[in-house]
Every structure is written in structure tokens, then in C-alpha cells.
Amino acid sequence: MSQAQTQAGSMAGLKSQEVAFWLGKAVEWGYAESPDTQRDTCLHLGPLRAFLQLLLTHIHTRSSTTETMRTVPFVGQFLGRLCWNPYVTADAESRSLLLQSLWSLYSEEPHNAVERKANQWIRNLLCQLATEEEDSATHMLVKHMGLPPKEYNLKVLRKMVWLLVEEVGESCSSLADPNQRCSCDSVLAASVACVPLVTCPETAPLIGALLQRPVTCDKAALSQHFLDAVTSAYSRKCVSLEAQAVVSLWCHNLASLEGAVMSLLDSVLSNPASIPHNLEHTITHSLLPKACSQHGSIFLIVNDIFRSMLVQVEGNQTVLYLIHTFTLCFLRELAALQPQECVSLKAFFPHTPQSLLDPLLTHPSEMAQEAWPEHLAWITASLQRLTEEEEEEEGNRGQCGVFEAWFLLVQCADWVEVASQLLVSARPQDCGPLLWLLTFYHHPTNREHHRTQQLVAAREVWDHLRSLFLLSAPPLPADRLQSLAELMSAVPQQPSLDSLLVVSLLVNFAVFSHNPLSGAGEIVRMVVQQSGLVREAVCVLDMVELRLNREGSSSSLTDRVKPRARALQGTLTHMAQHDTHTLTHMAQHDTHTLTHMVQHDTDTQPLWQRWDTHTAAPGCSTNQTL
Amino acid sequence: MEAVVKNLERTTELLAVSQTEMVQRWDKQTLDRAFQWTGYCEHVYTRFRANPNVRDVLEKQLQVTNERLRTTFQGYTDITFSDLSRCRHLLLVGLLNNAAVPSSVIQLLFDTSCSRNVGDTSKESLGHCTELIEVKSACKVLSAIYLKRSTSFPGPDADVIGTTLMEILDILLSPATGGSKVGLAEKLLDNILQTCGENENFSGVVAAALLSRKNNKTATTMASEGVSLDFILDWLQQHHSVLQHMCSTLPIGLLMNLYQQSVRFRVTYRDMLKQWGSQLEYDMGEGEWVQMYTTNGVSFKTLSDHYRSLLGACPSMKEDVESELTELKVADGDFDVRGLSVWGDLLSELNKV
Numbered sequence: 001m002s003q004a005q006t007q008a009g010s011m012a013g014l015k016s017q018e019v020a021f022w023l024g025k026a027v028e029w030g031y032a033e034s035p036d037t038q039r040d041t042c043l044h045l046g047p048l049r050a051f052l053q054l055l056l057t058h059i060h061t062r063s064s065t066t067e068t069m070r071t072v073p074f075v076g077q078f079l080g081r082l083c084w085n086p087y088v089t090a091d092a093e094s095r096s097l098l099l100q101s102l103w104s105l106y107s108e109e110p111h112n113a114v115e116r117k118a119n120q121w122i123r124n125l126l127c128q129l130a131t132e133e134e135d136s137a138t139h140m141l142v143k144h145m146g147l148p149p150k151e152y153n154l155k156v157l158r159k160m161v162w163l164l165v166e167e168v169g170e171s172c173s174s175l176a177d178p179n180q181r182c183s184c185d186s187v188l189a190a191s192v193a194c195v196p197l198v199t200c201p202e203t204a205p206l207i208g209a210l211l212q213r214p215v216t217c218d219k220a221a222l223s224q225h226f227l228d229a230v231t232s233a234y235s236r237k238c239v240s241l242e243a244q245a246v247v248s249l250w251c252h253n254l255a256s257l258e259g260a261v262m263s264l265l266d267s268v269l270s271n272p273a274s275i276p277h278n279l280e281h282t283i284t285h286s287l288l289p290k291a292c293s294q295h296g297s298i299f300l301i302v303n304d305i306f307r308s309m310l311v312q313v314e315g316n317q318t319v320l321y322l323i324h325t326f327t328l329c330f331l332r333e334l335a336a337l338q339p340q341e342c343v344s345l346k347a348f349f350p351h352t353p354q355s356l357l358d359p360l361l362t363h364p365s366e367m368a369q370e371a372w373p374e375h376l377a378w379i380t381a382s383l384q385r386l387t388e389e390e391e392e393e394e395g396n397r398g399q400c401g402v403f404e405a406w407f408l409l410v411q412c413a414d415w416v417e418v419a420s421q422l423l424v425s426a427r428p429q430d431c432g433p434l435l436w437l438l439t440f441y442h443h444p445t446n447r448e449h450h451r452t453q454q455l456v457a458a459r460e461v462w463d464h465l466r467s468l469f470l471l472s473a474p475p476l477p478a479d480r481l482q483s484l485a486e487l488m489s490a491v492p493q494q495p496s497l498d499s500l501l502v503v504s505l506l507v508n509f510a511v512f513s514h515n516p517l518s519g520a521g522e523i524v525r526m527v528v529q530q531s532g533l534v535r536e537a538v539c540v541l542d543m544v545e546l547r548l549n550r551e552g553s554s555s556s557l558t559d560r561v562k563p564r565a566r567a568l569q570g571t572l573t574h575m576a577q578h579d580t581h582t583l584t585h586m587a588q589h590d591t592h593t594l595t596h597m598v599q600h601d602t603d604t605q606p607l608w609q610r611w612d613t614h615t616a617a618p619g620c621s622t623n624q625t626l
Numbered sequence: 627m628e629a630v631v632k633n634l635e636r637t638t639e640l641l642a643v644s645q646t647e648m649v650q651r652w653d654k655q656t657l658d659r660a661f662q663w664t665g666y667c668e669h670v671y672t673r674f675r676a677n678p679n680v681r682d683v684l685e686k687q688l689q690v691t692n693e694r695l696r697t698t699f700q701g702y703t704d705i706t707f708s709d710l711s712r713c714r715h716l717l718l719v720g721l722l723n724n725a726a727v728p729s730s731v732i733q734l735l736f737d738t739s740c741s742r743n744v745g746d747t748s749k750e751s752l753g754h755c756t757e758l759i760e761v762k763s764a765c766k767v768l769s770a771i772y773l774k775r776s777t778s779f780p781g782p783d784a785d786v787i788g789t790t791l792m793e794i795l796d797i798l799l800s801p802a803t804g805g806s807k808v809g810l811a812e813k814l815l816d817n818i819l820q821t822c823g824e825n826e827n828f829s830g831v832v833a834a835a836l837l838s839r840k841n842n843k844t845a846t847t848m849a850s851e852g853v854s855l856d857f858i859l860d861w862l863q864q865h866h867s868v869l870q871h872m873c874s875t876l877p878i879g880l881l882m883n884l885y886q887q888s889v890r891f892r893v894t895y896r897d898m899l900k901q902w903g904s905q906l907e908y909d910m911g912e913g914e915w916v917q918m919y920t921t922n923g924v925s926f927k928t929l930s931d932h933y934r935s936l937l938g939a940c941p942s943m944k945e946d947v948e949s950e951l952t953e954l955k956v957a958d959g960d961f962d963v964r965g966l967s968v969w970g971d972l973l974s975e976l977n978k979v
Contacts, residue, residue: 038770086763095759096738103736106729120725126736127722130755131715132762138783140821141831144814145790146675146711148668150754152786153761159782160768190771200764 014058014072022051023074026081035189041087042195043225045094052097059104065115068105075105076121083129092199092238102126154202161206164190168209184217191226198229199238208245211252222252231256235263247291250298257298260288261305268322269313277542279325289326293333296347302326307407317500317539320410327411328550331361351404355382360412365551373430376419380433383409383440391446406444416441417547420504423462424469424512435459438505442498461502468523469513500540503533507540511565520564521571534576541569627680630670631687637663637713638691642699645720649727654751657731660717661751667713676797676807681707718755780830780880788834791818795835795854808857815861819868829872832858836884836891852890859890873898874924878932882939896947899936900954902929903972908965915968926968930975937976948973 025044029037055075062068068075079101082088089095102122110116133139133149142152168187191210197203207230210222231253233239234246241249250257264286268279283289292299306323313319334348349357359379364372383405390402409416419434426434435458443454506527510520528537545565548558640663643649652660674680685707692704709716718735721727737753780788794814798807822828836855862869873881873895884891905923906915915926924932933951937944951969958967965971 035770038767086766089759090763090767092738092760095756095763099736099738099756103729103733108729123722123725123732126732126755130722130735130758131719137822137827138787141787141818141827143708143712144817144821145787145794146671146708147786147790148712149715150758150761153758153765155786155790156782157761157765157768159785160765163782164768164771186771193767193771197764197767200760202761203764203768206768 014054018051019072019074022048023078026078026085029085029087030081032085032087038087039189039192041085042192045087045091045195045229046225048088049091049093049097052094052101056097056101056104059101064111065105065107065118066112069114069118075101076118079105080121080125083125087193087196089129090200091196094196157202161203165205165209168206168213187213188221188223191223195223195226195229198226198233201240204240207239208241211241211245211248227253227256231259235259243287243290246287247294247298250291251295254301257291257301258305260286261302264288265305265309265322269316269318277546279321280329280546283322283326283329289329289333292330292348293337296343299330299348300350303407310407310410317536320413321539321543323410324413328414331363349408351400352408353382353386353401353405356386356405356408360408360415364414364418369555369557372418373422373426373434376415376422376437377433379415380437380440384436387440387446402444406440409441413441414547417504417508417543420508421512421544423505424509431459431462435462438501442501458501461505465505465509469509469515469520499531499533500536503528503531503536504540507537507544507568510568511541511544511561517564517567521568524568525571525575528572529575534572538569538572538576541565541572545569627683631684633663633666634670634684634687634710635691637667638688638705639695640664641705641713641716641720642695642702644717645724646699647726649721649724649731652728652731654731654734657734657751661714661754664713664717667710671707671710671713675711675794676810678807678810722755780834784827784830785834785838788831788836789838791831791835792838792854795857799853799857811857812861815858819865826875828868829876832862832872833876833880833884836888837880855888856890859888859894863894869894870898870901874928878935881932882935885936886940892943896950899929899932903954903968906968908968910965913965915971926971930972933972933976948976 025040025048029041032038032041055072058072059068059075062071079098082094083098083102089098102125105118106122107115107119110119142149145152147155168190187210194203194207194210198207210226211230213222215221227249230239230241230249234241234249234256250260264283267282288298288302292302306319306326309319310323345357345361346354349361356379359375359382362375367375386405387402416437419437423431423434423438435455439451439454439458443451506524510524513520524537528534545562548562548565551558640660644660670684674684688705688707692702696702696704705716721735722732734752735755738756739753791814795811798811798814818831819828822831836858862872881895885895902924905917905920906926906929907918908914909916909918917923917925933947936947951973954969955967955973958969960970961967962970962974964974
């Protein structure tokens with residue numbers, strides 16, 4: 001390239017080396033007729049797209065085609081060559097960039113001969129691209145058959161896809177006869193060639209077939225380029241794969257699995273208003289539970305990501321609910337598997353102490369309600385034992401066991417909700433284990449042995465709630481409410497009780513107590529209003545309702561309770577609309593406010609730091625490889 | 627019928643206009659309407675292609691329109707009934723080659739914004755050409771992978787044509803469409819043969835047509851299935867050289883497929899083998915059976931390959947075939963000396979393995 005051209009090219013944001021490289025490539029590839037050029041095109045497709053985008057931006061920023069031709073004189077032959085390379089035009093994005101570039105070069109009002117010529121060239125090129133016919137013999141045959149060319153091409157494409165799907169679906173021939181040389185290496189070549197076809201709707205069955213091909217032979221690997229291309233297209237929702245193909249993709253490519261999990265977390269966390277009603281749908285739709293049920297390794301990886309999420313966003317109600325709902329979906333998928341495919345649950349939860357696994361994984365609906373208190377007592381006792389043991393060890397081994405147990409509790413949080421429900425009607429002598437469980441759930445670490453004080457605080461809250469809901473008749477004793485509010489506004493130095501715990505108990509009392517609904521509603525309204533925890537209360541109530549729906553069987557309890565829940569929903573949602581107003585109003589109060597509840601304990605350390613500093617990483621999970 | 631004629635006339639005019647300067651005023655709506663009209667014509671073609679009466683009427687009307695338009699538009703090309711099958715394509719070619727078409731209209735055809743789903747053959751004009759490019763490129767890419775299969779004959783293009791051929795024959799020959807149009811069907815096959823020129827393509831198409839029933843699970847009743855197949859075989863009998871060429875050039879595996887599928891074909895094929903055998907003469911000098919008089923027969927080796935495959939592919943018919951060969955050998959004198967009866971030598975060749 002001449003000096004002037006080099007300078008012009010580099011001034012325009014396109015490095016001259018890059019330009020020279022791609023020009024050379026376009027010439028080298030030609031019509032992509034040899035296997036080498038075909039392969040080379042496929043492998044360079046990603047970087048080519050980036051360059052085409054640069055080129056397009058460059059053209060856009062020029063004021064006219066004449067100027068473009070001056071700064072990048074090669075543009076015509078470059079675009080022209082690429083338009084005749086089927087490996088470039090088959091890919092949706094490259095094709096789009098090429099066509100957009102051509103149109104950007106088209107001048108509506110050509111000012112000179114250069115622009116007029118360019119216009120003509122563009123129109124000719126497009127015409128040829130669209131109407132180029134196959135050889136004359138085939139053309140005549142197609143005409144005799146009365147097939148419009150587009151329909152003919154489409155049918156040929158579908159037939160090709162069908163034949164290839166059949167061929168790909170054949171298992172390695174060397175399985176039957178070890179002496180026979182298998183043709184599995186052609187699968188690798190095929191996967192490279194399919195890189196441009198990842199976004200084409202008609203070839204989706206072939207992409208799926210390649211992904212799902214059983215990897216029985218050493219040579220039957222899929223090209224990494226191909227896997228990356230599929231992953232990228234899937235995350236941009238440019239390809240429609242059937243569920244099993246997606247699962248296979250995740251098995252082949254760890255990055256795509258991680259991407260899918262992050263995408264799920266992103267969509268859930270960025271839209272907390274839709275929680276928890278749409279949560280189950282969103283999770284199932286992501287296909288992750290299905291993949292987890294089929295491959296234990298995927299479940300372990302997903303859980304690893306959840307664990308790190310937990311320690312980064314501690315106490316986040318949404319994350320807790322997500323993990324819980326995810327586990328429910330997963331268990332459902334697992335149960336739906338064919339019996340011969342079932343693996344023992346231990347494989348899915350390798351780090352959890354066995355003594356806790358079975359009790360926690362048993363769903364409350366699988367046993368009679370009368371058996372709940374005993375079951376919970378057992379769980380609580382196991383957990384207490386575990387925490388005491390670990391504390392005695394002075395953290396030499398780190399608090400892996402307790403963290404894993406707590407993580408399992410988060411996954412099976414139905415039991416925590418059951419404990420909250422039981423606390424409404426529990427007698428004073430029975431409430432101990434239940435309160436311990438709740439406190440443990442919300443405060444898993446026992447830094448500086450605060451748990452004893454937290455338990456005391458929890459007991460106090462419970463007593464207050466009991467007296468408010470069970471013992472008082474309207475009009476509500478204002479002093480009782482006051483003392484409850486006072487209790488909630490703890491002194492900063494002392495470890496305060498997690499606001500979620502209090503809200504959760506409050507809502508459960510309101511729903512399950514026998515207090516007249518109007519009274520219960522009033523209590524909730526006043527406390528929630530003062531504390532500003534409307535959204536959290538709504539969430540808790542939603543989860544209670546969902547749990548009641550899940551348990552399905554209608555009993556006298558559910559019949560009584562569901563209308564109460566619904567009515568409370570109405571009250572709270574109504575309040576939520578006035579929430580912002582209340583908060584600003586509230587800010588003016590400096591006495592008896594529950595602002596400590598609003599702030600998520602910003603003065604205490606984040607959860608992960610509360611773990612013993614010897615702990616390398618929570619969960620102590622080793623690097624999972626598929 | 628009146629309405630159809632009128633609509634055809636209008637669309638033909640539209641096609642003529644699309645190639646003139648009058649398209650300068652076209653916009654998205656005009657384009658969409660043009661697409662709809664041409665789509666309608668394609669539908670008319672499909673509807674009446676098997677109905678000679680209606681077809682004639684429409685053809686005559688088209689001629690009248692052609693004459694009229696020839697005087698109005700310079701460089702006008704006639705539209706025939708069979709052209710209607712690709713009416714939209716004609717519109718497209720006309721527009722793309724016409725420099726007077728506003729660039730905004732062309733841009734619509736090459737739009738890249740809409741995303742397609744499988745099976746969504748869009749009738750709309752938006753992105754029509756982009757889709758075309760996508761499909762054609764995908765075909766080219768796949769054809770490079772595709773050739774690994776040993777049984778890649780007939781290729782997918784011959785397959786599509788063959789399948790379509792069978793569909794057309796089904797319609798033409800089915801009693802439901804008011805009497806079989808054997809004449810039309812014969813004409814169709816004749817046309818194809820003429821077009822193919824070298825018999826290579828033709829063999830592929832016919833083979834694909836005959837085999838198309840194998841893959842088509844939603845085939846019509848057994849009766850009509852057999853009818854089209856038999857028709858083709860009958861026609862092949864009348865064009866014996868074509869049949870011969872087919873049998874000698876198609877991969878034997880393919881012939882075995884056909885053999886297993888069609889009883890009619892078995893008879894035809896076995897007759898052909900016998901004919902080939904009878905054309906062989908023993909060359910004393912070479913000590914081999916050779917073709918003396920014809921150029922389009924097969925060698926002894928090829929013939930024995932065919933028979934060997936036959937015995938292997940259809941074990942149930944093995945005895946049948948062997949007894950037939952034995953009969954022929956007996957008819958030749960039943961000697962066990964080499965060189966006296968081609969059938970005897972075949973039998974001993976086959977029994978060697």
C-alpha cells in the first residue's frame with residue numbers, strides 16, 4: 001500500500017496492518033472452494049466480524065462515498081470478494097454487516113462519476129447475488145417441475161440437513177469392529193464447517209445433532225470454535241436449540257454453562273419485582289434444572305456459583321429464594337427421570353454431612369403435619385451438634401461442614417418456613433429448637449458467640465408477637481406495639497436480629513394465627529409501615545402462598561389460611577404503592593424508628609468475612625471439572 | 627374462472643411494468659402487493675397444472691395478453707402458463723435488473739433486521755433476497771461436508787427433483803383429479819429426458835423418484851403409490867436404452883434398494899440382466915466372455931457383480947434366482963465346460979465364493 005493510503009487507513013481508525021491482513025485473506029479465500037480455504041474462513045469468522053464492524057463504522061463516519069473511496073480505496077473489491085464467499089454470507093451477522101456496508105456506500109444523490117459507478121456496481125452485485133442460478137441443466141429441470149427457485153433451494157437445503165443429521169447420528173463404527181477405521185474425524189471437520197451455520201434456522205437440527213453425538217471415540221471431538229460459536233449465538237438468542245442439545249452444549253463447554261447461570265442470576269436479580277411468582281418459570285425456562293438432573297457435575301458447578309453469589313450478596317432475600325426454588329425445580333426434574341438413570345442423592349451433595357441430607361431433602365409435604373415438630377427438632381439437634389463440634393475445633397479445618405449444612409438448609413428452605421409457621425401456635429416450652437433454626441438460617445456464623453444474645457432477642461420478638469396476635473383483642477394495645485417497635489430498634493453496638501427474620505415471623509403470625517383478619521392486618525400494616533420493609537414483607541407472603549399451593553392438598557388449615565394470605569397481599573401491595581411516600585415521611589422521625597431494620601446491617605461485617613479467616617473458600621469445594 | 631383470468635392479466639401487466647421506468651414511484655406497499663399478486667399466480671399454476679382444459683383456456687388468454695403487451699412495452703418477453711410457476715422469481719429478476727427501481731425498495735428486499743424461524747417460508751417481501759442468499763450459501767457450505775457418504779448418489783438436488791416428480795405424477799395419474807392424464811405424464815418424462823441430455827442426470831432423477839417413497843412416511847394409499855412407480859417403469863421399458871444405461875451406471879446398492887422395494891422393478895431388472903447375459907459372447911483367444919456387437923452392454927465381471935449382490939441382498943429370492951440361472955444353463959445344453967454357456971459360467975463364478 002502506498003504511503004498516502006497507509007496514512008489514510010490508519011488515520012481512519014483502521015490499522016494498516018489489519019487492513020492488509022484482511023485484504024490478503026479475502027484474496028486467498030476467493031470463492032472458498034478448497035477445504036483449506038473453507039476451514040480458514042470458518043476459523044477467522046469471529047475476528048472478521050469485528051473487522052467488518054470497524055469498517056462499517058468507518059464508512060458511516062465519512063461524509064460521502066467519494067471520501068470513503070479516498071480513504072479506503074480497497075473497500076469495493078474487499079466487500080465484493082467476501083460476498084461471493086458462502087462461508088461468510090451464510091453467517092447472519094457477517095451477512096448483515098456486508099449488506100449494511102454496501103448500502104452505506106450507496107449514494108442517493110450521486111455527485112460524480114465515482115459515486116455513480118459505485119451505485120451501479122452495488123446494484124449489479126446485489127442482483128447477481130440474489131438471482132445467480134445453478135447450472136443450466138438443473139435450472140431447466142427445476143423449471144419443468146414447476147418449482148420456484150427459492151422453494152427448490154430451500155428443499156435442497158432441508159434434504160441436505162436431513163442426510164447429514166442421519167450421518168452424524170451414526171455412532172462410531174469402530175465400536176463394533178475395532179479394526180475398522182472409523183470416520184469420526186470427519187465429525188470434527190464437519191463441526192468446523194458448521195461454524196457459519198450456527199445462526200441459520202434451517203440448520204438447527206444439524207447443530208443439535210452434532211452437539212448430542214455421543215463422545216465414544218477419541219477422534220469424535222467437536223471443534224472448540226464451533227462450541228464457542230454456538231455458545232455465543234445461544235446467549236444472544238440467535239439460535240433455537242432443543243433442550244437436550246443445550247444440555248449437551250453445556251457438557252461440552254464449561255464457559256457456556258457458566259454463562260447460562262450468570263444469565264439466570266442476572267435476569268432474576270435485575271428484576272426483583274417479579275419475584276417470587278415468575279421465579280419458578282424463569283428457572284425452569286433456563287433448562288438448568290433439567291441439565292443438573294441429568295449430569296451431577298453440572299449441578300455441582302451451578303451450586304459452586306450459587307455459593308460464591310451467597311457470600312458476595314449476603315442476606316439477599318432474592319438470592320436465597322432463587323437457590324431454594326432452583327433446588328425444588330431440580331428435585332422435581334430428578335424425580336421425573338427414568339428409574340435406571342437415577343443416581344443416589346449423595347452424588348449430588350457430596351460435601352453435606354450424611355446425617356442432614358435425608359432429613360432436609362425430605363419435603364414437608366411428604367409427611368404428616370403432626371410429624372413436623374419432631375422432624376424439625378431432629379434437624380435442629382443435628383445442626384446444633386455440628387456447630388458445636390466445629391466451634392470446638394477452633395477453626396483449624398475451617399468451617400466447611402457448617403457452611404455446607406447451612407447451604408443445604410438454604411436449598412431446602414421449606415423447612416425454615418415450616419418452622420416459622422409452627423412458631424405461631426407453638427407452646428413456650430417447644431419454641432426453643434424452632435427459634436434456634438430460624439436464627440441459624442438468618443445468622444449462620446457465630447462470630448464472637450453472638451448467637452446466645454440473638455436467641456434471646458428472637459425469643460423476645462416471639463413473645464411480643466404472641467401477645468399481640470394471640471392474646472389481645474381489639475383495640476390494639478398501643479403500648480404493646482410500641483415495645484415491639486422498641487425491640488426492633490436495637491442499639492447499634494449489640495448484634496441486632498436480621499430484619500428478615502422478624503418480618504418473616506410477623507407475616508407468619510398474621511397468616512396463621514386465629515386473630516380476626518382485620519386485627520392481624522392492622523398490626524402488620526403498622527409495623528411494616530414504621531420499618532419500611534414493605535417489599536420484603538410482600539416477598540415473604542408470596543413465598544408462604546407458593547408453599548401452600550405446592551403442598552396441594554386442601555385441608556382445613558389451608559382453606560382457612562389462604563383467604564387471609566390473599567387479603568394481606570392486598571393490604572401490603574396497596575402499601576407498596578405508597579412506600580416511597582412513607583419512606584420520605586419516615587426520614588423525619590428520629591425516635592422509635594425501625595431504620596435499623598431497613599439498612600441491611602451495614603455496620604456489621606458482610607457475611608463472608610464473618611467466617612473464620614482460616615477458611616480458604618466457602619464450601620471448600622475443589623475445582624470441578626466435567 | 628373469469629376472475630382468475632382477469633387477475634392473471636393484471637399480474638402479467640404488473641410484471642411488464644416492473645421492468646420499466648414506472649417503478650420509480652413504487653414503495654413498500656406496492657412491493658408487498660406485487661408479491662401477493664405473483665404469489666397468487668404461483669398458486670393458480672399449482673392448482674391447474676394437472677387440468678388440461680383450464681390450462682388451455684388460461685394459456686390462450688395469456689397469449690392474448692402477450693400480444694397486447696408486446697405492442698405497448700418494448701423488449702417484452704412473453705409469459706406462458708409454465709412461467710407462472712416462478713412468477714415471483716420473474717418479478718424479482720425484473721426489479722433487480724431495473725435501474726429505475728428506487729433504492730429504498732431494493733433495500734427492503736435485502737433487509738437484515740427480521741429474524742426467521744424454521745419452516746417460516748415468509749410470503750413477505752421484507753428480507754426476501756437476504757433469505758435467498760442465506761439458503762444458497764448454506765447449501766454450498768453443507769455440500770462440502772456432504773460428500774463423505776459413499777451412497778451420496780443421487781445427490782440432494784436430484785432427490786428434490788425426483789420427489790417432486792413423483793408428487794406431480796401422483797396428481798396426474800390419480801383418479802381423483804378426473805381421469806388419468808397419461809399423455810401429460812409421458813410428455814413430462816419426455817421433457818425431462820430431453821433436458822437432461824446426458825443420461826447421467828436423468829438416471830439420478832429417476833432413481834430418486836423411484837426411491838422417494840421409501841423415505842416418505844406420509845405417502846398416499848398403496849394403490850396410487852404403485853401407480854406412479856409402475857408408470858415410470860413402463861415408460862422406461864419403452865425407452866429401453868435409457869433403462870439399460872440406468873441399470874449399468876447406478877451404484878449397485880441403489881439398485882438393490884429398488885429391487886427390495888418394488889415387485890415390478892424386480893421383473894424389469896432380472897430381464898435386463900438376462901438380456902445383458904445373452905449379449906455376451908465367448909472369445910476363444912482371450913478366454914473371456916466379452917461384448918462383441920453392442921457398445922452399451924456390460925462386462926462379464928459387472929454382470930457377475932450384479933448377480934452376486936442380488937443373491938446377497940435378497941436371501942429369500944436366492945433360490946429363485948439360482949434356479950432361473952440353472953434353467954438357462956440347461957437350455958444351453960447343461961454342459962459343465964467353461965465357455966459354452968454364459969449362465970453356467972456365471973453359476974460357477976457365483977459358487978466360487
